[in-house]
Amino acid sequence: MTYRIVALEGVDGSGKSTLLESLGTSLSERASVVRARPARALSNAFRRIAEDGRPEKLYQDALPAPFRHSAYLLESAVQFRYEQQRFEQADFVLFDRWRHTWAVYCEDVVEHRDWFARIEALLPRADVLFWLRVDPELAYERLVARQDRWVDAYSPAGLRAKITGLCERYEEVMRDSGAVVLDGARPPAEVHAEAVAVLTSRTAGSVG
Numbered sequence: 001m002t003y004r005i006v007a008l009e010g011v012d013g014s015g016k017s018t019l020l021e022s023l024g025t026s027l028s029e030r031a032s033v034v035r036a037r038p039a040r041a042l043s044n045a046f047r048r049i050a051e052d053g054r055p056e057k058l059y060q061d062a063l064p065a066p067f068r069h070s071a072y073l074l075e076s077a078v079q080f081r082y083e084q085q086r087f088e089q090a091d092f093v094l095f096d097r098w099r100h101t102w103a104v105y106c107e108d109v110v111e112h113r114d115w116f117a118r119i120e121a122l123l124p125r126a127d128v129l130f131w132l133r134v135d136p137e138l139a140y141e142r143l144v145a146r147q148d149r150w151v152d153a154y155s156p157a158g159l160r161a162k163i164t165g166l167c168e169r170y171e172e173v174m175r176d177s178g179a180v181v182l183d184g185a186r187p188p189a190e191v192h193a194e195a196v197a198v199l200t201s202r203t204a205g206s207v208g
Helices: 016-028 040-051 065-082 084-088 100-105 113-122 136-145 149-153 156-173 188-202
Strands: 004-009 033-036 092-096 128-133 180-183
Touching: 004 016, 016 033, 016 092, 016 128, 016 188, 033 084, 040 065, 065 084, 065 100, 065 113, 100 156, 128 188, 136 149, 136 156, 149 156, 180 188
Parallel strands: 004 092, 004 128, 033 092, 128 180
Antiparallel strands: none
16 A cells, blocks of 8 residues: 555544544645544445434444444445555545444344454554543533533433443453553644654655
8 A cells, every 4th residue: 555544543522533633634744644533334325224314213222242242343345445546545534433343233244153253354553543531520511511422312311321431441442452552531733743653654655
């Protein structure tokens, strides 16, 4: 591949989208940048099928998690084919989430586990993987403040429990991932500066 893959991971409310936006702007000053998300087409399709415009209903709760995990792997296996031309025009492909998301938000693949493991092994590795680590309560407060769609779907106690469980799962999944851990509780400008410093040290040329 002629481009570098930079991927961001983190629970909803971790500050991931804010960092994605600032990194995209920063990188674009000195390089060609494409933004992407793994298995975006299927996520959108699942939302249309299961939610039908109802804010209180989430496709993540309506469709079996192992099925979603399997489907995302399949789409990702071909995503780097059908988006090859777009990606190869860029110096950096900046991914909003990476395949660790599925290990956190979906249950493990059950049927044909070995087959899907081989598919996952064929997927490219991120050149730099960032994980925005954040306390569950702070993530909860941010979701409420921005009136996230999850606020309509869960009670306050239910949403807190959901976020706490996801944060705990991230701790397990990201332990041996090799990700660069960023403190999502810090001011966005500080998180951005640290991420840029890492990118500058790990990629050719400055991305300041």
